[in-house]
Amino acid sequence: MNLTLALFLIVVGITLVITGWAARRTRTTVQFWAAGRGITGWQNGLAIAGDYMSAASFLGIAGLIAFNGYDGFMYSVGWLVAYLTVLFLIAEPMRNTGKYTLADVLSYRMSPIPVRSAAAFSTVAVSASYMMAQMIGAGSLIKILIPTLDSTLKPWFNWTVFGTKLDPSITVVGLLMMVYVIAGGMVATTWVQIVKAVLLMGGAVLLSFLVLLHFGFNLGGFFDAIAGVKDKATGLNFTDPGILYKYGQKQVFGIDLALLDNVSLGMALILGTAGLPHILMRFFTVPNGKAARQSVVWAMGLIGSFYIMTTFLGFGAATLVGKTKICATVTAGCKPNSNLAAPRLAEYLGTQFFGGTGGEFLLAFIAAVAFATILAVVAGLTLAASGAFSHDFYVNVIRTHILHGHVSDREQVTVARITAGLVGLLSIWLAARVGATANAAALVAGVAFVIASAANLPAILFTLFWKRFNTWGAVASLVGGTLVTIWLVAIGPGWTVPVNEHPAFPLQNVGIVSIPIGFALAIIGTYLGELARADRLAEQKFHEIDVRAQTGLGAEPVPAAG
Amino acid sequence: MGIDSPLPSQPSARKQEEAPGPGSTIEDVAYWEGLEHTDEFRQLVTARMRFVLPATVFFLVYYFLLPLANGLAPGFMRTAVIGHINIAYLFALSQFVMAWLLAWFYIRKANNVFDRLAAMVRDRAARGRSSQP
Numbered sequence: 034m035n036l037t038l039a040l041f042l043i044v045v046g047i048t049l050v051i052t053g054w055a056a057r058r059t060r061t062t063v064q065f066w067a068a069g070r071g072i073t074g075w076q077n078g079l080a081i082a083g084d085y086m087s088a089a090s091f092l093g094i095a096g097l098i099a100f101n102g103y104d105g106f107m108y109s110v111g112w113l114v115a116y117l118t119v120l121f122l123i124a125e126p127m128r129n130t131g132k133y134t135l136a137d138v139l140s141y142r143m144s145p146i147p148v149r150s151a152a153a154f155s156t157v158a159v160s161a162s163y164m165m166a167q168m169i170g171a172g173s174l175i176k177i178l179i180p181t182l183d184s185t186l187k188p189w190f191n192w193t194v195f196g197t198k199l200d201p202s203i204t205v206v207g208l209l210m211m212v213y214v215i216a217g218g219m220v221a222t223t224w225v226q227i228v229k230a231v232l233l234m235g236g237a238v239l240l241s242f243l244v245l246l247h248f249g250f251n252l253g254g255f256f257d258a259i260a261g262v263k264d265k266a267t268g269l270n271f272t273d274p275g276i277l278y279k280y281g282q283k284q285v286f287g288i289d290l291a292l293l294d295n296v297s298l299g300m301a302l303i304l305g306t307a308g309l310p311h312i313l314m315r316f317f318t319v320p321n322g323k324a325a326r327q328s329v330v331w332a333m334g335l336i337g338s339f340y341i342m343t344t345f346l347g348f349g350a351a352t353l354v355g356k357t358k359i360c361a362t363v364t365a366g367c368k369p370n371s372n373l374a375a376p377r378l379a380e381y382l383g384t385q386f387f388g389g390t391g392g393e394f395l396l397a398f399i400a401a402v403a404f405a406t407i408l409a410v411v412a413g414l415t416l417a418a419s420g421a422f423s424h425d426f427y428v429n430v431i432r433t434h435i436l437h438g439h440v441s442d443r444e445q446v447t448v449a450r451i452t453a454g455l456v457g458l459l460s461i462w463l464a465a466r467v468g469a470t471a472n473a474a475a476l477v478a479g480v481a482f483v484i485a486s487a488a489n490l491p492a493i494l495f496t497l498f499w500k501r502f503n504t505w506g507a508v509a510s511l512v513g514g515t516l517v518t519i520w521l522v523a524i525g526p527g528w529t530v531p532v533n534e535h536p537a538f539p540l541q542n543v544g545i546v547s548i549p550i551g552f553a554l555a556i557i558g559t560y561l562g563e564l565a566r567a568d569r570l571a572e573q574k575f576h577e578i579d580v581r582a583q584t585g586l587g588a589e590p591v592p593a594a595g
Numbered sequence: 596m597g598i599d600s601p602l603p604s605q606p607s608a609r610k611q612e613e614a615p616g617p618g619s620t621i622e623d624v625a626y627w628e629g630l631e632h633t634d635e636f637r638q639l640v641t642a643r644m645r646f647v648l649p650a651t652v653f654f655l656v657y658y659f660l661l662p663l664a665n666g667l668a669p670g671f672m673r674t675a676v677i678g679h680i681n682i683a684y685l686f687a688l689s690q691f692v693m694a695w696l697l698a699w700f701y702i703r704k705a706n707n708v709f710d711r712l713a714a715m716v717r718d719r720a721a722r723g724r725s726s727q728p
Binding site: 103106107110111113114116117118120121122125252253256257259260270272273274275278280281289291292295296299303323326327329330333334337340341573574576577579580583584585586 | 623624627628630631636639640643647650651654655658659661662663665666667669672673677678679680681683684687688690691693694695697698699701702705706710713716717720
């Protein structure tokens with residue numbers, strides 16, 4: 034049997050054992066959504082880091098650096114600094130006031146029906162875009178890394194669902210993720226995430242060590258080699274900024290387009306993380322605010338070290354392998370694929386230090402780790418999306434407030450499992466449908482960050498810190514921020530293939546426009562709500578959330594084990 | 596409000612699992628507002644804001660300096676410092692150090708100061724409730 038397939042089956046086996054173990058601990062809602070609030074600070078830190086170090090950042094950033102040099106590193110910087118926003122403003126208040134979802138926090142002050150529906154809408158929009166990106170990436174990666182899997186399953190997929198032919202690789206990922214979430218809920222998702230984070234860190238440390246070993250632990254020599262790699266289009270060294278962001282070429286509104294794009298990307302990275310539902314949800318799994326804070330610091334240590342290592346991986350691939358040889362099948366003049374920088378580097382280093390079998394093994398190991406990464410991240414996203422739908426919309430809007438019924442714990446868990454299944458099936462179908470457009474994956478993931486910062490972040494921050502904020506403001510930012518972002522991306526460049534040369538909106542990263550609009554909508558909505566005298570309770574109830582968020586008084590307790 | 600002044604008790608102390616809804620009463624509002632006006636709570640908010648506001652402004656400025664400098668002064672950023680290691684790379688690396696340092700300062704402040712003040716507010720709330728006849 035093929036080595037990659039064997040390692041891949043081992044990884045899947047481990048995760049299924051974890052799920053089986055977790056399933057026995059997942060009976061109540063607090064177990065399903067929040068792992069019984071029994072995850073410790075460092076465990077949650079590993080899981081947050083796992084949620085964050087998706088295949089996009091592991092393979093994607095290494096690839097960006099391998100192909101564009103320094104500019105690829107900009108993503109790494111933004112993604113780490115983003116956690117300061119989370120640490121200072123979000124983590125502890127979330128744990129202190131929340132239960133399972135973002136909307137729990139908002140509905141302390143706001144009218145539950147509109148605000149929960151609006152939060153469910155923005156959460157599903159963020160999670161769906163992030164998930165599609167991951168699944169499209171997963172599909173194309175598996176085809177390259179484990180071609181036997183795709184070709185073996187191909188004959189079984191000769192039919193269409195609503196006009197779309199399902200993709201074997203995407204379907205396998207989708208089905209596995211559904212098993213984790215439906216059977217094991219948050220407990221399984223967290224532990225799959227932890228195992229994957231450890232594997233990923235291990236892989237990155239090993240590859241970085243071997244790169245440095247190759248250069249005899251001489252950083253100066255390493256950088257001499259990097260500076261020796263030149264970008265063909267610009268003639269710049271790989272150590273220099275300006276290869277990916279071609280400064281000084283095009284202008285919009287009298288400002289350099291590349292600069293605007295770069296700053297705009299930075300805004301979405303720095304502010305978006307604090308509004309990502311699957312990251313916010315992690316803070317409900319720990320026993321108290323102090324553990325929430327500790328988990329962010331653990332995550333920052335891991336994520337930071339990991340992203341510094343991406344420069345060794347990326348620059349290592351650029352110097353040792355070279356862009357022209359980073360392809361699915363390496364032949365003269367083959368088509369380079371940046372996602373394969375880390376796997377090809379692993380193959381090169383393995384061969385150099387351990388011979389041909391070593392190269393094959395390291396390549397297979399990195400491929401299996403990348404696969405585990407994708408599985409874990411999509412599981413977390415499914416949980417967030419189904420939480421928004423079943424907990425916020427079904428249980429708290431329809432059953433509690435519209436039908437005025439009592440919803441038993443058993444019913445809540447059942448509904449949660451059913452929605453997780455539906456979210457999974459829908460994303461398999463959507464990913465197969467959108468997957469046809471080649472360039473979509475990275476763009477769709479970027480959209481998730483912008484919606485999170487334009488829609489969710491204003492709603493969270495103002496709910497916690499602005500006394501006058503009310504239901505109208507919250508709904509305006511949650512719905513308006515989401516719609517404006519999607520609209521700007523749709524009329525911008527890069528959405529259509531081939532790329533539109535004269536788009537109605539010039540920037541690929543829309544954050545610099547849509548984030549201020551999201552905040553402005555929250556403020557305008559609030560004042561309009563005041564004029565309409567729509568929601569006078571929100572201001573009075575600020576005292577309650579203020580005290581709760583700052584002190585943890587009356588926070589959701591840790592249920593007794595059982 | 597002095598230490599000995601009575602705190603409004605929470606008349607409709609709801610079960611903790613229950614979702615907070617539109618059921619909160621005027622007495623509820625008075626209870627939370629009373630806690631908000633205690634010295635302990637004010638100290639907590641002031642201490643936290645005194646750290647969080649300047650730290651947030653600092654890291655935002657420091658972070659956005661990097662893309663701005665790369666775009667506006669590429670020549671300067673490409674200046675080699677040690678061998679081929681240039682200012683752009685060192686500045687990017689310094690962002691990691693900056694983030695870790697700020698996180699460490701925050702944790703120290705939170706463990707030593709914020710947690711103690713928050714516990715005092717919670718104690719006070721507990722005493723307020725137990726004084727209920």
